Each structure stands twice: as structure tokens, then as C-alpha cells.
Amino acid sequence: GQNIDQPTEMTATEGAIVQINCTYQTSGFNGLFWYQQHAGEAPTFLSYNVLDGLEEKGRFSSFLSRSKGYSYLLLKELQMKDSASYLCAVRSFSGGYNKLIFGAGTRLAVHP
């Protein structure tokens, strides 16, 4: 079966660093995405990993270990506007096509 786990909630302080973990068990793994979603809005793309290692993009970095079925999203220099849900999504390839399977999301609250 397909399973994606991430913590339900996290809190952090403005200016700090936070790491959001994601573990997955899926078939046809073809990449892992992190999306940010503010309440009532669409998911917006943050990062993509298909090979093992760290991808850095400004204040956001994402890490993938395919052998461990594990990824994390690292947010640095937290700002209040970073308060949102962070969605881990695995791209699963089957029958020649991709679909995204989403975790339930981690709700991050950044406080002063």
C-alpha cells in the first residue's frame, strides 16, 4: 500500500530553524515534493527531490534518502508568514503516468 507519515503539528520561534520530517512507503517512487499550503489556498511548490541528498533553495532545503524512505524539509530564518501547512507528496509512477500522493500535512505555527 501507499503510506506517507509526517507530524501533525509543530511550533517554532521567529528567526529559528525547523525541520519537518516525512517518511513514506510507496510503489513506483518517482520523486518527492514539498508544498506549502495556507488555509483556504492551493498548495504551492517548494521543492523537489528525486535523487538522494540535499537540495537548497533560499531559506528552504529538502533532503531525501530513498533507501530509508525518508525526507525532511528545513526552513531557516523563520518568518511569521511561514505559518502554514507543509505537505509532503510522493510522485508515484504507474502505467506510464504520474500521480501525487499527499501526506496529511504538518501544520507549522511560528510565534514571535
Added chain:
Amino acid sequence: EPEVTQTPSHQVTQMGQEVILRCVPISNHLYFYWYRQILGQKVEFLVSFYNNEISEKSEIFDDQFSVERPDGSNFTLKIRSTKLEDSAMYFCASEGENEQYFGPGTRLTVT
């Protein structure tokens, strides 16, 4: 920057009525998707579409649902006879290189 657009932003309908949700994907993309998100729950895959055909559908996507690309630009999701449990945000997405771009969503409320 190209973007996916969806209309309407909010649709209210009575149980048993048909609704059509519309999406305009990014013009040079070939793969399209519908997802839904019930309030407070996770984003769920509904269906993928390529070359004017459904390529994969989830167990949620039953006979009440259909998709089509009527005119080469619009991509529609039709729900034939809505149920209360169809109330959700419906997101269209189109796929470019290594990224699925989501539209802003249509909030469907079934009363």
C-alpha cells in the same frame, strides 16, 4: 509566469444537481490532474488525464465523475449527481518538468 486557472472560485449547489468545474491548464503542458481536499483533510488524487484520455483514476472517482477536454484548452470535471460528501476544494493541476502546478481551486458546497 504561466499559471493554472480555475472557475468558478466557489460553487454552491443542491444535492442531486450536476456541476461542472473548469480549469485552464498551462498551455504547453500535456498531463492534467484533478485533486480534492475535504475541509481539514489531506489532498487526495482523483484522476489523471493525458492525450484526451483518463490515464489513472482513484477509487473516489466513481461513475458520478467524468473529465474531458472539450476544446483543447479547458479541462473540466463533471459531477453528475452531487452528494453532501462531495463538498470540498477541487484543485486542477498540470504537469511540467518535475513539478505539478496547482490552480487556485474551486470550493464546492453541496447543500
